[in-house]
Amino acid sequence: MRYDVIVIGGGMSAISCGIALAANGKNVALMVKGQSKLNFSSGSIDLLGFDEQGNEVLRPLDAIGGLSPNHPYSKMGVSNVAHNSAMAPVIFSGAGLNFYGDSSHNHYRMTPMGLLRPSWLTLDNYVTTDDANSLPWRKVALVNIHGFLDFSADFIAAAMTRLGCDCHMCDIKLGTVDKLTSNPTVMRSTAVAKLMQNDGVLNDLARKIRSNMGDAEVVVLPAVFGLDGDDTAAKIAHQVKAPVKFVSTLPPSIAGSFLLSKLRKLFVKNGGTFLLGSMVKNGKIVDNRVVSVEAKNFPDQDIVADNFVLATGSFMSGGLQSSEEGIVEPIFGLDVDYVGKRGEWSKECMFDAQPYMEFGVATDNEFHAIKDGQVIENLYAIGSILSGHNSLKLADDTGVAVMTALQVARQM
Amino acid sequence: MQENNNPFTQEYDVIIIGGGITGAGTARDCALRGLKVLLVERFDFTHGATGRNHGLLHSGARYAVTDQESAEECIGENMILRQIARHCIEETDGLFVTLPDDDLAYQATFVEACLRAGINAEIIDPAEARMIEPSVNPTIIGAVRVPDASIDPFTLTTANLLDARRYGAVALTYHEVIEMIVENARVIGVKLRNNLTGEISTAYAPVTVNAAGIWGTLIAKQAGIIINMFPAKGSLLIFSRRVNNMVINRCRKPANGDILVPDKIVSMLGTTSDRVPITEIDNMRVTPEEVEILLKEGVKMVPTLARTRILRAYAGVRPLVASDDDPSGRSISRGIVCLDHKERDGMDGFITITGGKLMTYRLMAERATDLVCQKINKVGACTTAILPLPGSDEKAPKKRGHQHAVTVKAAQDRHGSLTKEIKEKSAEDKAMVCECEHASVGEMKYAIEKLHVSNLTNLRRRTRMGMGSCQGKLCACRAATLLCKAGGDAEAVLADLASFMNERWKGMRPVAWGSTLSEAQLTTLIYEGLCGLNMNNSK
Structure with missing residues (x-):
């Protein structure tokens, strides 16, 4: 098998890169192992929510200049971040994804716990606010589906009240959901989202919302609409006949499923190829160039390309592997930036900045990967596998994914 | 369960300090013998060594070669506990x-x-x-x-407490002894601080039993008594x-x-x-x-x-005691130590029960209770070796048609025949909160209502929620929602959730490499990244 570019990975960075490359006319294949971090998506893309001192960032593009030189944004430079961050919403809208927000200033998204987190782009039918102390509405009807535990309506109601809303909670019983709980493990967001694809259930829910919502200006629902890119979000809004907004649930994220599904469609439309279920085992490197990679599901086949992009994520996605001895990048054995002693990988308090969050593969300023101190000319690393920033503390995880993906695609 | 009367205006025969298995067992034995019992615990039941051991029901074989007496105690108690x-x-x-x-x-x-x-x-x-x-x-x-x-120390402690309560004992969690009230060389009561509210109160009884494990040395010190613990x-x-x-x-x-x-x-x-x-x-x-x-x-x-x-x-601390004639600590006993402080130190109304093991808690309780009875001239035989604990006192109920086999089975493992107390009336009650340990909403509600639960850690110890392979990744959020529904203030519950997750992390940290590190990263991503939780949510 031969391609112009092989992208290893299937998450936000891999697919964004694939879309941009395919749009440029490259023959590109995505080697996807399985699920990605989009399962834990909030429905938002964060460019930079906090600076390295922990202060909240209002204008992300202005703050990027102050980041340390190892940060991926610093490597690509402020002007490239500005360029790519202007390009991204255009690409997304081509996929049918409409977001609220732009890179000139952050807004806040509401989390499943009712807390506010700074964001760059948020799916435009999700709850957002520009003001940390209020929401855009006075009267809110907060709906949950009875028995659905992964939506903490009580926390969200308390938060909305704190933000000055008159929040009316409606716990709506659906006969079908009762049936669903006859197997106690399946009351997850995906199962509820699947139910919503049934018109009868959706109509029943809409009818019950209408009769319970009183004079609320907006109906807030758990984000269980849009599984696999379906149009149930539009349907429920249409049927409720009032503005409808969503708040993310606990994982698995339906927003993530929605994003992924739309992005995958665009990638295929642009001419990209998916190689699903691909467990890439190793790569052959000759004279500082990757010649081919080998995957478990393609035995005895060398998968050849001119360029390779590594977008396999951090520890939780398997892009980095740790053991008592140290940390490795398992496919190519690339150089990894990390501190030596295991005791120094983490901090005692879970919510302190954890050093391991900054571990990742070393690259040059063009995101070429490095092995044994040598730059690999045709291998790029993008997204969460990169070292040099703490994506939780800076709230820049998806931003780095998209920015580095587009940057690398432009360089090829 | 809320006690009906003000616990501080009642009269007691005995105050027991410590909500571990020894305190719980002693409370049960005393209550069964007709004593009016107050048990006070400064944090949660099983907070100390009781909740931090390997849960082994020793046959005694481990001690057979080195400590024949302990071995004999173990096999004796082993056979009793099985019943x-x-x-x-x-x-x-x-x-x-x-x-x-x-x-x-x-x-x-x-x-x-x-x-x-x-x-x-x-x-x-x-x-x-x-x-x-x-x-x-x-x-x-x-x-x-x-x-x-294998023995579950959490359910064992709960069962002892439930039975003690059934026979009239009052048990208070988050009540710390801050002063032993001494009059004429006699302990007559304790001054307590509520560690949740800061409220100070007092309780009186002719006898006080120090069953605080390793912390017992600090309790004794409050009465001016030195116990040489190691x-x-x-x-x-x-x-x-x-x-x-x-x-x-x-x-x-x-x-x-x-x-x-x-x-x-x-x-x-x-x-x-x-x-x-x-x-x-x-x-x-x-x-x-x-x-x-x-x-x-x-x-x-x-x-x-x-x-x-x-x-x-995780780590626990064994309350080993040096024998009194050996201040160097060379001859440390693993056996049961029951000290009558009147004889030993001239301080009446005060007993310390310590040493021993989880295995021998019942025997320790029996010895302490014998001494309490002797002090207040109460005649009563110990029945704890023959009376089954609640949960083991009847046949476990058959699975009812509307219940789920898997959650009922798991609940029976934890609560025995008390599973009948778990109401799974609605579809919601049947839903699973903790998928690792198969704990249902109904079980959580039962624990919140009946088993002294005011926070997520309490709930974990009563239901094993968050103890399984996911370490609370999803179930802690769900359980927090239930605490909120049961009347908890949303902000306080969020604070509790942050510190609960932090406690889980502290146990993972010493082994944070390989898949444990990957899991920890995912958990942090969910709680801090997706949900926006941080230590500012905690006190």
């Missing part, structure tokens, strides 16, 4: 295996000592041992089968799956990392033993060296441990 606490025990049996590096001659000494102590120890062929316990190292050269088992830290590792079905021990003198106990869905590897200063006992952390020692030794017994994810590491 009275059936629902807390899993009858696994145990193996003592000899590895090629070990001296096979020790086996004969060991078996002989076991038989002398009344422990049914049977030498079996190593091939048979490998067959009945496939996880064991295939190179073993010897194996002895003994009646070890805090011995024991560290353990929990593995993410049930590796073994029988308890596996090393057939040699007790040492580090030589017990592997199956506990429901996980396995626990113990233990180390190190003296720690008394000032450190509230802040036990497992060191990388201890993890290394445990793993190194554990892998020798059960090689697959090297490839099994370690869920977490």
